[in-house]
Amino acid sequence: MKYIEKLRNSGLRPTKQRLQICEVLFDRDKTFHFTINELEQKIKKQINNKISLATVYNTVHAFEKKGYLKQIPINSNQTYFDTNVTDHHHFYDLKDEKLIDLENSDVGPINILKKIDGKKIKSVEVLVKLED
Amino acid sequence: MKYIEKLRNSGLRPTKQRLQICEVLFDRDKTFHFTINELEQKIKKQINNKISLATVYNTVHAFEKKGYLKQIPINSNQTYFDTNVTDHHHFYDLKDEKLIDLENSDVGPINILKKIDGKKIKSVEVLVKLED
DNA sequence: ATTCTAGTTTATAATGATTCTAAAAAAGTG
DNA sequence: CACTTTTTTAGAATCATTATAAACTAGAAT
Numbered sequence: 357m358k359y360i361e362k363l364r365n366s367g368l369r370p371t372k373q374r375l376q377i378c379e380v381l382f383d384r385d386k387t388f389h390f391t392i393n394e395l396e397q398k399i400k401k402q403i404n405n406k407i408s409l410a411t412v413y414n415t416v417h418a419f420e421k422k423g424y425l426k427q428i429p430i431n432s433n434q435t436y437f438d439t440n441v442t443d444h445h446h447f448y449d450l451k452d453e454k455l456i457d458l459e460n461s462d463v464g465p466i467n468i469l470k471k472i473d474g475k476k477i478k479s480v481e482v483l484v485k486l487e488d
Numbered sequence: 489m490k491y492i493e494k495l496r497n498s499g500l501r502p503t504k505q506r507l508q509i510c511e512v513l514f515d516r517d518k519t520f521h522f523t524i525n526e527l528e529q530k531i532k533k534q535i536n537n538k539i540s541l542a543t544v545y546n547t548v549h550a551f552e553k554k555g556y557l558k559q560i561p562i563n564s565n566q567t568y569f570d571t572n573v574t575d576h577h578h579f580y581d582l583k584d585e586k587l588i589d590l591e592n593s594d595v596g597p598i599n600i601l602k603k604i605d606g607k608k609i610k611s612v613e614v615l616v617k618l619e620d
Numbered sequence: 621a622t623t624c625t626a627g628t629t630t631a632t633a634a635t636g637a638t639t640c641t642a643a644a645a646a647a648g649t650g
Numbered sequence: 651c652a653c654t655t656t657t658t659t660a661g662a663a664t665c666a667t668t669a670t671a672a673a674c675t676a677g678a679a680t
Binding site for chain 3: 677
């Protein structure tokens with residue numbers, strides 16, 4: 357399994373559950389935007405093994421901490437995660453409640469002119485809300 | 489009271505509770521970033537009248553719908569609101585968990601080059617995360 | 621391989637923000 | 651005042667997320 361080493365190198369034991377969640381999350385062509393709930397559904401369909409909801413939460417948070425996932429800042433009652441951890445932006449379709457990737461080339465350069473003493477910029481994220 | 493007409497014009501009855509919440513929200517010099525919980529605390533301190541939590545929620549949502557408040561897209565278990573409804577952006581200090589306004593003049597123009605058929609852009613919001 | 625230990629999984633309970641409910645109160649209208 | 655509609659309210663219900671504590675497992679040591 358290709359994820360065993362990746363997990364070990366991060367200090368995470370490559371358990372059956374983590375490896376299966378890796379498959380669901382990372383064996384794909386395109387970026388995956390998801391809520392924990394949606395991920396749970398996908399796991400149910402794709403895997404012949406029940407994974408506890410608590411484990412899904414634990415794993416997603418562990419992966420986020422290690423930098424394999426990131427949260428998408430958006431106002432929703434559920435937390436959204438993204439398998440694309442590079443700097444990039446999003447459309448959010450308010451009607452369908454769906455996220456759409458904006459590649460970096462889809463957004464002109466962003467200039468932050470204000471500085472805060474003693475702080476440095478970690479990330480710049482743009483959320484473009486869409487309506488009909 | 490200066491808020492009576494404003495409320496009436498929006499189709500909201502100027503009740504005692506709404507007027508008091510208006511005072512807490514809008515009788516200030518600077519932009520106010522808050523969660524419902526923080527707002528409730530401020531109301532308790534500032535007003536000699538108990539306002540039910542349900543009313544605070546109702547009122548904040550009513551004001552948001554009328555465009556007097558807006559939500560700030562950020563990942564937090566609590567929803568953040570902003571009394572500054574003009575197009576503007578935020579710093580988010582990861583360490584202190586504090587929001588800081590970025591005036592429009594603090595951010596260069598943002599060009600969204602991608603279009604989605606049948607959808608139009610409602611808002612463009614930038615979140616700049618800060619670290620030490 | 622067997623034993624040991626720390627890390628992991630799990631079902632379930634607990635928490636906490638938000639929404640719902642339905643009855644009482646207040647606002648606006650004639 | 652009488653009437654209708656909107657608003658407020660306390661408390662219940664909901665729903666995402668986190669905590670708990672017991673059972674399990676991976677990796678290391680013996």
